[in-house]
Amino acid sequence: MTSEAPFDIREALGCTCMRLRRASRQITQLYDQHLAVVGLTASQFGLLARLHGASLRGHAAVPIGVLAEQHGMDPTTLTRNIKLLVAAKLVRDGRDATDRRVRTVALTEAGRKALNRAMPQWRKAQQQVEAALGTEPMLAFNGLLDLSNARLPA
Numbered sequence: 001m002t003s004e005a006p007f008d009i010r011e012a013l014g015c016t017c018m019r020l021r022r023a024s025r026q027i028t029q030l031y032d033q034h035l036a037v038v039g040l041t042a043s044q045f046g047l048l049a050r051l052h053g054a055s056l057r058g059h060a061a062v063p064i065g066v067l068a069e070q071h072g073m074d075p076t077t078l079t080r081n082i083k084l085l086v087a088a089k090l091v092r093d094g095r096d097a098t099d100r101r102v103r104t105v106a107l108t109e110a111g112r113k114a115l116n117r118a119m120p121q122w123r124k125a126q127q128q129v130e131a132a133l134g135t136e137p138m139l140a141f142n143g144l145l146d147l148s149n150a151r152l153p154a
Helices: 009-013 018-040 041-058 064-071 075-087 110-135 135-151
Strands: 091-095 103-107
Touching: 009 135, 018 041, 018 110, 041 064, 041 075, 041 103, 064 075, 064 103, 064 110, 075 091, 075 103, 103 110, 103 135
Parallel strands: none
Antiparallel strands: 091 103
C-alpha cells in the first residue's frame, strides 16, 4: 500500500503551464497564418525584428548566445531556425571581430525587405489578438508575461 495523496484532476487541469502552452499555440497559429502570406513564421519574424532592432542600436551583428537569450531559446534550437533564414538569404552568418570563436548573425538587405513586407501582416495578427482579448486585458496579459520573464529562472 502506498501513502500517495489522492489525485484531483481539477488540480492538474488548473495548471498554469498547460494553459499558457495552449494560449501560446493558439496565438502562434494566428500569427503564422497571417505571416504565411509573406513566407515567414512568427518565430522567424521575431528573429528578423530582433536583428533589425540590434542594427538600429548600432550592432550590425549579434552573437548567437545573446540572440538566444533575448529570444528565450536554447542556442541549438536557435541555430536550427537561423539555418533556414541563412538559406533564404534573410540573415548572414559571421564571426565576432574581437573573438573569432563567437558566431554572429546579421540581418541582410533581403531580410530587412522581408521584414518590411511582413509588418502589415504582423499588424493584422496583432489587431486580431487585441480585438479578441480587448485592449486592457491584452496590455495586462503582456505585463504579466513580462513579469514572468523577469522573475522566473531562465
